[in-house]
Amino acid sequence: MRKQIDYSAEPILDVKGLKQxxxxxxxxxxKAVDNISFKIYPGETYGLVGESGSGKSTIGRSVIRLYDPTxxxxxxxxxxxxxxxxxxxxxxxRTKMQMIFQDPMASLNPRKTIGDIIAEGLxxxxxxxxxxxxxxxxxxxxxxxxxxxxxxGRYPHQFSGGQRQRVGIARALIMNPELIIADECISALDxxxxxxxVNLMRDIQEETGxxxxxxxxxxxxxxxxxxxxxVLHLGHLLETGTKEEIFDHPVHPxxxxxxxxxxxxxxxxxKKRTALEYDYKTSGIDYNKGTDHLVSGTHYVKCTDEEFExxxx
Amino acid sequence: xxxxxxxDINDLDITFKTTAGKVHAIRGINLELYKGETVAIVGESGSGKSVTMRAAxxxxxxxxxxxxxxxxFTYSHDDGITETVNILSKNKKWIRSHIxGKRIAMIFQDPMTSLDPTxxxxxxxxxxxxxxxxxxxxxxxxxxxRLLQEVGITDAEARMKSYPHQLxxxxxxRVVIAxxxxxxxxxxICDEPTTALDVTIQAKILELIKKIQEERGISVIYITxxxxxxxxxxxxxxxxxxGRIVEKGRIDEIFYDPRHPYTWGLLSAMPDLExxxxxxxxxPGSPPNLLHEVQGDAFAPRNAFALQIDEKxxxxxxKITDTHSAATWLLDPRAPKCEMPSELxxxxxxxxAAAKKLKEGESAS
Numbered sequence: 206m207r208k209q210i211d212y213s214a215e216p217i218l219d220v221k222g223l224k225q226x227x228x229x230x231x232x233x234x235x236k237a238v239d240n241i242s243f244k245i246y247p248g249e250t251y252g253l254v255g256e257s258g259s260g261k262s263t264i265g266r267s268v269i270r271l272y273d274p275t276x277x278x279x280x281x282x283x284x285x286x287x288x289x290x291x292x293x294x295x296x297x298x299r300t301k302m303q304m305i306f307q308d309p310m311a312s313l314n315p316r317k318t319i320g321d322i323i324a325e326g327l328x329x330x331x332x333x334x335x336x337x338x339x340x341x342x343x344x345x346x347x348x349x350x351x352x353x354x355x356x357x358g359r360y361p362h363q364f365s366g367g368q369r370q371r372v373g374i375a376r377a378l379i380m381n382p383e384l385i386i387a388d389e390c391i392s393a394l395d396x397x398x399x400x401x402x403v404n405l406m407r408d409i410q411e412e413t414g415x416x417x418x419x420x421x422x423x424x425x426x427x428x429x430x431x432x433x434x435x436v437l438h439l440g441h442l443l444e445t446g447t448k449e450e451i452f453d454h455p456v457h458p459x460x461x462x463x464x465x466x467x468x469x470x471x472x473x474x475x476k477k478r479t480a481l482e483y484d485y486k487t488s489g490i491d492y493n494k495g496t497d498h499l500v501s502g503t504h505y506v507k508c509t510d511e512e513f514e515x516x517x518x
Numbered sequence: 519x520x521x522x523x524x525x526d527i528n529d530l531d532i533t534f535k536t537t538a539g540k541v542h543a544i545r546g547i548n549l550e551l552y553k554g555e556t557v558a559i560v561g562e563s564g565s566g567k568s569v570t571m572r573a574a575x576x577x578x579x580x581x582x583x584x585x586x587x588x589x590x591f592t593y594s595h596d597d598g599i600t601e602t603v604n605i606l607s608k609n610k611k612w613i614r615s616h617i618x619g620k621r622i623a624m625i626f627q628d629p630m631t632s633l634d635p636t637x638x639x640x641x642x643x644x645x646x647x648x649x650x651x652x653x654x655x656x657x658x659x660x661x662x663x664r665l666l667q668e669v670g671i672t673d674a675e676a677r678m679k680s681y682p683h684q685l686x687x688x689x690x691x692r693v694v695i696a697x698x699x700x701x702x703x704x705x706x707i708c709d710e711p712t713t714a715l716d717v718t719i720q721a722k723i724l725e726l727i728k729k730i731q732e733e734r735g736i737s738v739i740y741i742t743x744x745x746x747x748x749x750x751x752x753x754x755x756x757x758x759x760x761g762r763i764v765e766k767g768r769i770d771e772i773f774y775d776p777r778h779p780y781t782w783g784l785l786s787a788m789p790d791l792e793x794x795x796x797x798x799x800x801x802p803g804s805p806p807n808l809l810h811e812v813q814g815d816a817f818a819p820r821n822a823f824a825l826q827i828d829e830k831x832x833x834x835x836x837k838i839t840d841t842h843s844a845a846t847w848l849l850d851p852r853a854p855k856c857e858m859p860s861e862l863x864x865x866x867x868x869x870x871a872a873a874k875k876l877k878e879g880e881s882a883s
Contacts, residue, residue, distance in 0.1 A: 256716035257687070365804045366563075395562040396743055400787035400798040407797070422716060429789040429798070452791065466717040468746025469790055472769045473873030475749035480721040 210432055212503065215283065216244035217384055217416050218268065223277035223287075225260070225267045237263040239440040240277070242497070245384065248410065250417040252431030252448075254424055254463070259437040261420045265386045268418065269304050282383065300330055303377035307389040309369035313361040319372055320357030323347070326380045342379060349412075350375045350405060367398035371405065378409065386418045391426065403430055424467045428452055433503060436460045439485065441492040446504030456506045456516050458490070459483050523592060524704060524737050525551040525574065530587035532569060534579070542808050543569050545761040547587070551705070551737050558740040558748040558769075560784065561758035564805055567741045570758075571707050575622055576605055576613035593621045593704045620650045623698035627710040629690035633682040639693045640678030646700045665696040670726060688719035692726070699730065706731070709741045724750055745788055749773060754841070757781050760806050760816035763835075767842030774866055776858065777844040779823045786862040790869075799861050815847070823848060823856050 225238035238260040245251045253261045267274050270286060279287040281302060284294050306312035313322055320343050326332075333339040344354040350371040361369055370390060377385050387406070391399045403426065410417065421427050427434060428448050435445040436459065444457045455461045462483035469475050485492075495507040500517065508516065532544040544566045551557050559567040572578050574589050589605040605613065626632040634642060643662040647653040653661070659678070666674035669692040682690055691711065698706060708727065712720040728751060731738050740751060748755055748769070755772040757765040757780065765778040776782055783801035803820040806812055815821070818828035825847050827833075836849035848856050857863070 256718060367804055396745075397562060397783055397787045397801040398804065400800040401802075404797050404800060424717065425789050425791055425793070428791055429793055463718060466721050467791065468717070468721070468744070468750060470745040470749050470773065470785065470788060471790070471869040471872060472749040472752075472773050474869075474876060475746065477876065478721075478750075479725075480718065483718070 210246050210249045212246060214246055216280075217247045217282060218245040218418070219278075219280040220244070220264075220268065221278045221280075223264070223267060223279065224275045225263050225272055226275045236440050238267065239493075241437075241440075241442045242277075243435055243442060243445060245416050245418060247383065247416055248414045249433065250410065250419055250431045252419045252421065252427040252434045253437060254422060254427050254434060255437030256422065256463075258439075260440040261422075261437050262388055263440075264437075265304070265388045265418060265420050269302055269386055270298060296330065300326070300380045301382050302384045302386065303380055303382040304386045304388065305370075305373045305377050305390040308393050309366060309373050310361065312373060313369060315361055318358055318360060319347075319352075319364075322361070322372065323357070323376045323379055326376065330380070332380075346375045346379045349378065349409070351401075365398075366394055367401060370394060370398075370402050374402070374405065374409070378413070378415075381413070382415055384416045384418065386420070388420045389422070392421065392423065399426070406430070424463070436463065439492060441495070441507060443492070443495075444504075444506045446500070447502065450500070450502060450504035454500070454504070456500055456504075457508065458488065458516070459485075521552040521555075523550055524553050525549070525592075525739075526590040527570070527574065528588050528590070530570065530573060530589065531585040532566075532573060532578070533583050533585060535581045535583065536809075539809050542811065543582075543761050544573070545812075547758075547761075547763055549756060549763065549766075551739060553704075553737055554731070554735045555753045556731065556738045556740065556751055557754045557756065558742060558752035559756045559758055560743060560745065560748055562743060562805055564808075565758040566761040567758050568709055571624075571709065571739060571741055574605060575624060575707065576608065576610065576617060591617070591621070591705070615650075619646050619698075619703070620701045621703055622705045622707060623701070623703040624707045624709060625691075625694055625698050625711045628714050629687065629694045630682065632694055633690060635682055638679050638681055639685070643693070643697050643700050646697065650701050662696070662700070665699055666693075668699070668730070669693070669696045670722075671696075687715055688723065691715060691719075691723055695723075695726065695730070699734075702734070703736060705737050705739070707739045707741070710743075711740070712747060713742075713744070720747075721750075727751070745773075745785065757784065760812065761808060762816065762845065764817065764846070765844040767838070767844075771839065771842040774870060775842070776862075777838060777842075777849060778846045779821045779848070780817050781844075782858045782862055783820075786859060786865065790865065792868060793865070799859055815845075825853060 221242045223238055223241045227235045227237055229235055253264060255261045266272050268279055274287050277287060278285055281298060286294060286298050323343050323346060324339055327339055327342060343357055347354055347356060352371055391402050394402060419430055431448055433447050434451045436443050438459050444460045455464055462481040466480040494509050497505045497507055498513045500506055527547055527549040530544055530547040534541040534543055547570055561567045584606055590602055591605055592600055592602045594600045640662055643665060644658040647658045647661060663674045663678060666677055671677050671692055712723050715723060742748060752769050755767060755769055756763045759780050765781050776785060786799035789798060801820050806816050814830050815828040815833055818824040827847050833845045833847045835843045835845050837843045847853055
């Protein structure tokens with residue numbers, strides 16, 4: 206049964222006109238993310254796709270405030286978190302929004318036990334009264350992600366890649382977040398383990414109702430897990446909509462070329478498939494001139510009026 | 519046309535000596551490759567696919583010990599005489615000057631780490647020719663420019679002076695391919711050639727390798743875990759698990775009629791665009807630790823279809839057709855009838871229908 210998302214509800218995350226520039230030198234600024242707006246609703250999975258360098262990881266990091274956004278507003282649970290935050294808002298952001306990173310080995314402290322890594326958030330925010338309560342919380346979360354309670358005393362190197370990613374998920378979950386940012390969290394895993402982790406993430410969403418911002422470049426997996434999808438290219442959000450809208454009726458030529466490049470595990474088809482060509486420089490499209498046009502429902506595409514007319518004919 | 523065998527690996531068995539003990543990484547592998555054909559080796563990390571190919575290249579780590587087996591490689595000299603050598607019986611120095619880069623070339627996963635950041639790419643392409651064939655510099659230069667054009671780099675002459683950091687990921691991988699082709703190898707080994715690249719570029723690189731293969735008639739081995747890549751390029755597929763080949767066959771046999779439960783798991787764990795099941799089918803658990811000798815079938819603990827005999831005796835390869843065989847007791851005539859999971863069955867039917875539709879569309883037009 207697919208879950209129902211209430212799109213009339215108050216969005217849990219509302220990003221408006223987000224810009225994230227990195228100043229490299231006096232004369233050169235990298236515009237990693239340029240004027241991006243999207244919303245995430247409670248219990249929803251929003252997938253961000255795009256090639257490397259398109260700014261998808263930057264968005265995740267700006268939203269959780271690992272970077273200071275250059276411009277734009279980010280509203281999380283009705284509070285603005287894009288500028289300077291007071292103590293209460295900071296605490297709320299740091300507990301209710303969590304992140305799962307790509308490389309589970311690099312994101313776990315090798316000198317700490319799994320139990321301590323998972324409980325670190327609890328320690329910082331003093332979310333328990335007795336040591337017994339802390340232990341109880343860690344063990345129940347370990348069980349939830351499919352690890353055994355006795356694993357709490359072990360170190361990251363004693364686990365396999367898939368198990369480590371489960372630890373990363375447990376660490377995010379223990380704060381009862383309402384939004385989890387998953388930045389390429391399955392890319393480093395083997396195919397069979399990827400499926401295990403994706404199933405686990407789905408189960409957790411069903412149980413706790415947390416929303417995901419799922420960042421990935423594997424389009425088949427994004428389609429499988431996401432409710433809505435945003436397509437990024439060169440720091441611009443070109444097209445966004447439900448997965449059916451994006452995959453069945455792509456409008457932007459870049460989206461079309463991206464979808465045509467997805468390898469399919471069907472040799473007869475795959476041997477004959479040729480991907481559509483798309484080159485930004487020669488396409489004549491200027492992303493900076495585009496504005497959001499509504500195609501239907503929740504489906505928006507960024508382009509000029511003339512382009513919109515030509516593409517939707 | 520007669521198929522000429524170019525690589526023949528027989529009963530290869532390799533252990534690694536580590537501080538934790540002996541790791542039995544390769545446990546009896548048989549593999550053959552014919553001229554002009556493409557073989558893919560599929561498996562999870564740690565299944566031994568890279569080690570097998572490193573053995574064929576003679577670049578195993580120093581703590582590796584080959585217990586048994588032979589790797590027969592057939593190549594032709596410039597004057598057309600063919601020669602077959604057992605690579606495992608040769609010393610490192612001989613392999614280095616006769617095989618590496620000259621007869622067998624390898625393309626690695628990450629182009630940034632396989633290119634020298636301090637050398638211009640032109641120099642890196644010329645290096646092999648000058649070293650192996652004593653090609654004069656001017657001739658090597660001209661050939662390098664031609665190679666760059668062949669792999670689709672525009673403005674090749676100017677690019678000769680570029681350094682790797684000045685190129686994008688896809689361009690770098692093209693340069694790596696140009697280097698691999700510089701000495702006209704008979705065999706090209708691609709170790710996850712597109713994993714580090716974006717999907718849009720991935721397709722272009724695979725098409726490039728395919729085009730070059732057709733033009734030059736070389737044989738290619740792909741090492742990958744991406745079944746989409748396999749579907750695109752391979753003629754034959756070998757599925758590896760825990761140091762053994764568990765299923766081998768023609769590409770259509772593996773994708774449309776898989777017989778080993780591990781292959782079922784691999785195929786269904788990867789969602790395609792039509793997958794709308796509530797849950798993905800998964801293979802439970804994780805691959806075995808090869809530090810400990812495996813009793814019976816290595817896949818049995820993760821196998822929902824495991825029989826009692828799987829815990830005691832390792833299954834032999836059962837022949838299904840002339841080209842297709844799988845190592846699972848399920849194929850024994852005494853085994854109970856067992857069908858693949860229904861999700862996978864539906865998917866294969868869907869894939870077959872799509873393939874049929876495509877064919878009909880082609881014959882109609």
